Amino acid sequence: MCSSGAIVNLGHSDPPIKIEKAWVNDVEACHPGAAVDLYVGATAMSDKHPFEYGGGHVIEDLVRGKEVNLNATAYGTDCYPKTQIQTNLTKDDLNQFYLLNFRNCYQRYACAVNSRDETIYTYMGKLLPRMRNATFSGAGELNPLMNDPDYETIGIGTRIFLGGAQGYIIGEGTQHEPLSRSGTLMVRGNCKNMNADFLRGAAFSHYGTTLYVGLGIPIPILNEGLAKKTAIRDHEIFTQVVDYGVPRRDRPKLRKVSYEELKSGTIIVNERKVRVSSLSSLKTAKKIAETLKTWISNASFYITAPVERLANDSVFKPMKETEVTPFVARVMQSAVTCRENEKIKAIAERIVTRSVNHIIVVDDKNRLGGIVTSWDITRAMAEGKTALTDIVTRRVVTVKPDEPLETASRRMAQHNISALPVINSERKVLGIVTAEDVSKLLGR
Amino acid sequence: MVRILLKFSEALVGQPITAEIILEHKVPINIITAHVDSKGGEFLAEVPDEALEEVVQAFRARGATVSLPKLIEIDKDLCFDCGACVSICPLEAIGVDEDFSINFDKEKCVGSTCSACVEACPAGAIKSVKQNNSEIASKT
Numbered sequence: 001m002c003s004s005g006a007i008v009n010l011g012h013s014d015p016p017i018k019i020e021k022a023w024v025n026d027v028e029a030c031h032p033g034a035a036v037d038l039y040v041g042a043t044a045m046s047d048k049h050p051f052e053y054g055g056g057h058v059i060e061d062l063v064r065g066k067e068v069n070l071n072a073t074a075y076g077t078d079c080y081p082k083t084q085i086q087t088n089l090t091k092d093d094l095n096q097f098y099l100l101n102f103r104n105c106y107q108r109y110a111c112a113v114n115s116r117d118e119t120i121y122t123y124m125g126k127l128l129p130r131m132r133n134a135t136f137s138g139a140g141e142l143n144p145l146m147n148d149p150d151y152e153t154i155g156i157g158t159r160i161f162l163g164g165a166q167g168y169i170i171g172e173g174t175q176h177e178p179l180s181r182s183g184t185l186m187v188r189g190n191c192k193n194m195n196a197d198f199l200r201g202a203a204f205s206h207y208g209t210t211l212y213v214g215l216g217i218p219i220p221i222l223n224e225g226l227a228k229k230t231a232i233r234d235h236e237i238f239t240q241v242v243d244y245g246v247p248r249r250d251r252p253k254l255r256k257v258s259y260e261e262l263k264s265g266t267i268i269v270n271e272r273k274v275r276v277s278s279l280s281s282l283k284t285a286k287k288i289a290e291t292l293k294t295w296i297s298n299a300s301f302y303i304t305a306p307v308e309r310l311a312n313d314s315v316f317k318p319m320k321e322t323e324v325t326p327f328v329a330r331v332m333q334s335a336v337t338c339r340e341n342e343k344i345k346a347i348a349e350r351i352v353t354r355s356v357n358h359i360i361v362v363d364d365k366n367r368l369g370g371i372v373t374s375w376d377i378t379r380a381m382a383e384g385k386t387a388l389t390d391i392v393t394r395r396v397v398t399v400k401p402d403e404p405l406e407t408a409s410r411r412m413a414q415h416n417i418s419a420l421p422v423i424n425s426e427r428k429v430l431g432i433v434t435a436e437d438v439s440k441l442l443g444r
Numbered sequence: 445m446v447r448i449l450l451k452f453s454e455a456l457v458g459q460p461i462t463a464e465i466i467l468e469h470k471v472p473i474n475i476i477t478a479h480v481d482s483k484g485g486e487f488l489a490e491v492p493d494e495a496l497e498e499v500v501q502a503f504r505a506r507g508a509t510v511s512l513p514k515l516i517e518i519d520k521d522l523c524f525d526c527g528a529c530v531s532i533c534p535l536e537a538i539g540v541d542e543d544f545s546i547n548f549d550k551e552k553c554v555g556s557t558c559s560a561c562v563e564a565c566p567a568g569a570i571k572s573v574k575q576n577n578s579e580i581a582s583k584t
Contacts, residue, residue, distance in 0.1 A: 052568070125528045126564040133531035200524055202566035210566070212524065265530070265540060277530030279566075283544035284524060 002123065003103035003174060004211045005041040006059045006191055009095040010070065012036060013087075018080035022072035023047070024058050035080055039100070042201075042211035054209025057201030059099070062091045063163070064196045097191040099163055099199075103173040105215050107145035107183040108239050111136040111257055111276065113269060116245035117398075121206035125279050127244055131269055134241065134276035139285040140234045140259030144217035145183040147230040153219050154185075155306025161216035161292045162187055164195030166301060169217075169310075177316040185310075187215065198288065212281070216288040218296060218303050234260035241269055246400075247407050249318060326441055328408050329401035332422045332431035335360045340369060344386050348377050358419045360429055361392055367427045371396045371419075398423045401430055409438045446496045446575055447476070449557060450487040451509040457485055465502045471495040477554055488513065488554050493576075514556035514572035518548050522569035529561040529570060 010019075018035040021028070026046040029038040042056040061068055067088045076083040091097050113134045114120050114127035121127075125135045140146070148154050158169040167189025176184045191199075198214030221227050239262075240253040254269055261267050267276050295301035336354045338347050338361055347359055351374050361370040370392035380391045399408045399420040408420055412435050419434040452461075457480060466473050474490040491499045500510045516537075518529075525546045530538050537552035538561060556572045564570075 125566070126532055126560075128532065135528065135531060197524075200567065203568060204566055205563040212526070212566075275531040275536070277532075277540065278527035278544075281524050281526045281544070286544065 001101065001104045001106070001213055002043050002208075002210045004099065004101040004213055005039055005055060006062075007096065007098050007100045008038050008040065009097075010036040010038065010089070011093075011095055013082055013085055015082050016080045017072065017074045017082035017085050018077055019072045019085075020074045022070065024070055025053070025061070025068045026071075027053070027055050027058050029055075043208055045209050051206060051208065052203050054201065054203065056209050056211030057203075059191065059211060060196050060199055060201040062094075062097065063191055063194050063199055065090060091192050094192075099167065099187070099189045099191050099194070099213075101173075101187050101213060103175060103184045104187050104213055105143070105145060105173070105183075105185045105217075106138060107143055107149075107178075107181050108140070108237060108259075109137040110240050110242040111262055111267070112242055112244045113254065113274065114245040115243045115252075120244060121204065122244050123204060123207055123210075124244060125204060131243075131272070131274055134267060134269070134274045135279050136239070136259075136262045136276060137279045138239075138259070139280065139282060140237050140263065141232055142282075142285045142289060143237075144215075144219065145178075145185070146181075146232055146237055148217075148219050148226065149178070149181065149183075149229060151178065151183075151310045151312055152226060153222065153306065154217055155309045157304060157307035158217065159302065159304045160187065160189075160218075161198075161214070161288055161295075161301075162189035162194070163191070163199035163214055164197060164291075165189055165191075165193035169306075172310045172314065175316045176311065176314050178310075178312045178314065180316075182316070183310075185215075198284065212284075214284055214288050216292040218292060218301070220303055234258060234263060241267065247403065326405040327401070328399050328403050328405055328422055328433055331405060331437045331441055332401065332433045333437065335421060335429055335432040337362045337366075337429065338372070338388070339363075340388060340392075342388055344377060344380050344388055344391070347372060347388065348381070351377060358421075358432060358434070360421050360432065361388070362429050366429055368396060368398065368421055368423050368429050370394050371421060373418075396421060399433060400424070405433075405438055405441060408433050409435075409442060412438070445474070445490045446493055447488060447490055447513055447515065447555060448496070448500065448503075449511045449513045450489060450503055451511075452480070452485040452487075453507065454482070454484050456507055457482065459506075461503070461506045461508065462487070462489075465499060465506075469495065469498055469502060471499055473499065477557075486557075488557060512575050513554070514574055515550070516548075516553050516555055516559070516561065517571055517573050518546070519569045519571065522567050523565075524567055524569075526566060528564050528566055532560050532564045534558065534560065 019031050026048045027044050029040045040055045040058050044055040046053040067090050070087050072085050074083050112124035113131040117129050160167050169185050170188045171186040173184025173186045200212040202212050203209045235258050237259045238256050241255045241257050243252040266273050336356045338359050357374045359372045376391045397415045422431040476488045478487045503510050535552045537549045539547050541547050562570050
């Protein structure tokens, strides 16, 4: 889970330093407190190897007993005169080294697909175009919160399996929403006792780094109700197939799906078979359950009662925004179009009279067939070509009206182009958005 | 067996050069994937180690381009069986066992001609590595 990290105390140097900025193996650490406390966040990325190595890897390396490099700077004070420090440390050199994760153990999560024409890279992994694959997360029937959904035994102070050691629940996790079966936990554990088999740094291509955290919670069967609740099976646990191709807060939900279907390897979306695979290790989830069982039966792990119950009615609100985000629909203009059978000369004239640089090729139902730019026309003229079919670009990069302008801007930059036809789900042309229009509004 | 990648130009598409080489050199050539149209073609094939040099030379003599694709390897020490590579594989060469271990069928994999799984792996456990004898194919 991305909302994970470790708090470390480095001890004092001589003369002492009040760290202002710090890097561990080139990964910038947060400096939330006094002189030598650092928080290494799982998603912080290495300056030298971004998207390959990050805070999650630093934590794993330390847990493995490897030496890491610390580089820190400071402004210097009368009591902390040192302004720069470089040193190498292992976990044994640290005073405290605690995993402190503010959101773990998501009760269930969405299954992700991508409706776009291009591969996208997300926190749900690599998603192939036109829904050619699907990914999901979570252990389903093995998820502790699914087995104690009313938080009868899971609360503040509950002793748990965390990263191969014993840890504790310290509260509800951020974004905890138990009523929608989307509960989360905040947890803490001593990294010095942890095992890298259950704590692994990871990198999602073109997305970022994270930390895989092994977490298990013993649920004592205190009553008949808990016996029944813990008997929950994958076919009773549902989530939604969500289109991550739409980069909005509320992404389209395509269908309801059970964890049993997700674990089968194939689901049907829009009447087509889609291969689906997990992103969290189900094999490790089973190993955790078995390890925890062994610990309890050989009396090396004692079950605790929570000292305080977790909120069972909290709601995950969206962000209050004081500025309105512009969307493509707001700036798109009507497109100048042409038909496939038109002569290049006629299109050249249209470019001049309408004073545009992009002409969109449409069929008789106004569906997108291609795009021609003034540059294409100039080249065709120079090369003596007359048929439009010889110069039209067929693989057109497009945008939908409900996408943020920011996304349109990024897409143009990625493909090094200056306009995007705006189309609907039937590929009908609704308009065009140009780099010029975008920069006017976004001011860049 | 060694995997070779053959590319044919437009001029060679109509000629039965693979069949000729099989008959002439008496070597089995197992075609794993093939994409051919009027503009040219690409084959991924398997040949016995001992016949590699001979086959590569025979294809080159007939005008085909030959290279040795890298093969995909999963480092089991780094892999933690998450499954991110499974749904991404177009050839279903990567699957999940009953106990949720990841299994990899090298026979189905087309190696570096695809490599979709390499960047999908969060553990950095999947790599494309050179085949043995790959120096033979780099000679011209």
